[in-house]
Amino acid sequence: MEQMIEMLDEGIVSVRPMGELDHHSADEIRRTVSHLIYGGSISGIIWDLGNLQFMDSAGIGLILGRMRDLRAVEGGTVILNPSPTMRKMFEMSGLGDHLLDGLPTDAIDRLGGILHGK
Amino acid sequence: MENEMTLQFSAISENEALARMTLTFFIAALDPTLEEISEYKTIISEAATNAIIHGYAEDPAGVVEIRAKLDGREVTVSITDHGGGIADVNEAMQPMFTTKPEAERSGMGFTIMESFADHLEVQSRPGSGTTVTFKKTFSPVPEVCRTTG
Numbered sequence: 001m002e003q004m005i006e007m008l009d010e011g012i013v014s015v016r017p018m019g020e021l022d023h024h025s026a027d028e029i030r031r032t033v034s035h036l037i038y039g040g041s042i043s044g045i046i047w048d049l050g051n052l053q054f055m056d057s058a059g060i061g062l063i064l065g066r067m068r069d070l071r072a073v074e075g076g077t078v079i080l081n082p083s084p085t086m087r088k089m090f091e092m093s094g095l096g097d098h099l100l101d102g103l104p105t106d107a108i109d110r111l112g113g114i115l116h117g118k
Numbered sequence: 119m120e121n122e123m124t125l126q127f128s129a130i131s132e133n134e135a136l137a138r139m140t141l142t143f144f145i146a147a148l149d150p151t152l153e154e155i156s157e158y159k160t161i162i163s164e165a166a167t168n169a170i171i172h173g174y175a176e177d178p179a180g181v182v183e184i185r186a187k188l189d190g191r192e193v194t195v196s197i198t199d200h201g202g203g204i205a206d207v208n209e210a211m212q213p214m215f216t217t218k219p220e221a222e223r224s225g226m227g228f229t230i231m232e233s234f235a236d237h238l239e240v241q242s243r244p245g246s247g248t249t250v251t252f253k254k255t256f257s258p259v260p261e262v263c264r265t266t267g
Binding site for chain 2: 022060064
């Protein structure tokens with residue numbers, strides 16, 4: 001599936017999946033992002049979902065899995081601009097604290113705060 | 119509006135999108151809201167994915183069947199596989215329960231389906247397969263949005 005992965009400052013990576021995220025398409029993103037985390041260069045992930053048209057529980061599994069990977073480096077996770085339906089799914093899955101509606105810069109500020117223990 | 123359809127496809131993951139798209143076309147004439155469509159698509163996607171990966175372990179010889187019936191603004195959809203079945207349905211429906219953590223299944227599928235459907239029923243027998251049936255009623259189209267002609 002189409003995705004944009006962009007390295008920002010301070011080891012923050014922005015992942016912007018587009019189209020439809022399901023069990024079939026989640027695998028490709030998982031491989032790419034896991035590779036970056038295991039490379040040791042990532043301390044935080046912004047999942048920018050503003051351009052995602054559809055997501056099912058495979059998206060939950062994908063994000064929970066990367067949070068597990070990030071635990072080793074005490075990294076942070078922000079889920080940016082999910083649709084109302086996605087928001088409900090994240091809240092049901094206990095990820096409500098990671099949701100943010102706003103600009104990518106807001107997500108970077110939030111992550112910077114988490115990573116520096118503010 | 120009354121209508122019926124049946125869709126059959128091989129248990130491969132590419133067909134998750136096929137199931138969502140076909141079943142979305144089936145209810146498109148009802149002019150549902152974006153949120154109603156995406157909730158409905160999510161239920162289809164969860165149930166079809168379960169049939170493909172849990173029912174048949176992605177064996178292309180497995181056949182998933184989806185039957186849908188439209189009665190007014192209520193749709194009834196059943197998703198059936200003749201695969202492995204579920205030993206304990208109540209356990210499978212618990213949030214975060216999964217038999218495939220290594221495949222990054224979140225275990226949230228049934229919780230999400232129950233939340234987005236008006237009614238959901240799961241019938242399963244180990245060795246003979248699973249049928250998930252759900253109902254969802256779409257809200258009436260507001261008067262101001264109706265087009266004439």
